[in-house]
Amino acid sequence: MSKHKKSALQENEGVSSSEIASDSAIQSFKSKRKKELDINQLTAALLNKNTTALSQAITLVESQNLKHFEKANSLINACLPHANKSIRIGITGVPGVGKSTFIEAFGKHLSAAGKRIAVLAIDPSSSITKGSILGDKTRMEALVKDPNVFIRPSASGDSLGGVARKTRESIILCEAAGFDVIIIETVGVGQSETTVHSMVDFFLLLKLPGAGDELQGIKRGIIEMADLIAINKADGDNFQKAKRAQIDFNNALHHYPKKSSEWQPKTTVCSALKNEGIDEIWKAILDYVHITSENNYFSEKRHEQNKFWLLQTIEAQLKSEFFNKPVIQEALKIQLKLLETNKTTPFAAAEYLLKLRD
Helix, strand or coil, X not given: CCCCCCCHHHCCCCCCHHHHCCHHHHHHHHHCCCCCCCHHHHHHHHHCCCHHHHHHHHHHHHCCCHHHHHHHHHHHHHXXXXXXXXXXXXXXXXXXXXXXXXXXXXXXXXXXXXXXXXXXXXXXXXXXXXXXXCCHHHHCHHHHCCCCEXXXXXXXXXXXXXXXXXXXXXXXXXXXXXXXXXXXXXXXXXXXXXXXXXXXXXXXXXXXXXXXCHHHHHCCCHHHHCCEEEECCCCHHHHHHHHHHHHHHHHHHCCCCCCCCCCCCEEEECECCCCECHHHHHHHHHHHHHHHHHCCHHHHHHHHHHHHHHHHHHHHHXXXXXXXXXXXXXXXXXXXXXXXXXXXXXXXXHHHXXXXXX
């Protein structure tokens, strides 16, 4: 660790290299997987690139059990010195655009180039049953068998825009486990794009050819966040439609002011099904990383994201603590009934409940 000023999160140096390479630590982890694990053993196995340990670590940080909270924090702190060495890529697009097919083709391409890839796929949860499909592994049959690839589908739950509650921590765990590229697949239903954009280095937007929305690029929104727009399914009769869409989007992108990253967003066409155009997309990502690393935007963006997620985490924790207080839960029921009978207003009820928090 350098002698520069350390953040509170960086104080923990993690486990030693001897522990990482310790066969006994790994064997101990394997023999006690079904029991309550020691965080040092779990960390040692994780840093030794054990994917079973990685799965268990992500389950730990995703747990809403208060008993797991302290252990999850210890695990993240131990992994931090070994993180931040990957390229984080967000991939989004409307349902049916072929995200899973694209990620499979993209992942296979990177694996063939010697990269280790972690895919954190966010599956939509039903607002009624709270269940989720979690079908990404079945949609990526070839990729899931690749030893260089780790796929983790997570239910979106009630988190903002469909992004899994602990995706940020999962990224750190995947990086500590030695993955070179982290792919975050969004649900593609709205605010999730904004949230994912705040946790990745490169944002890829997949579009369909001839969908009638090519000129929407002149509007502010998701187009403005994209570092690259890829028109997928550019094969057969769709190829010419895809090329026309590419021209329209390229024209639209030039209406935006130059980004502080000094990167000019691009548009390309690809066919994940035919495995065409995938290499060009990876080259564009590498160009982006090179340019933004040279001008320091890459690291500056990550620092800004860390600040953002610090504030988001504080807000989430305060909200959780507030609503989990028994006195608030009982008082909330009463205020809701008063609202139904028009005996109070939302603002008065909120003010009353907030006064009870201490």
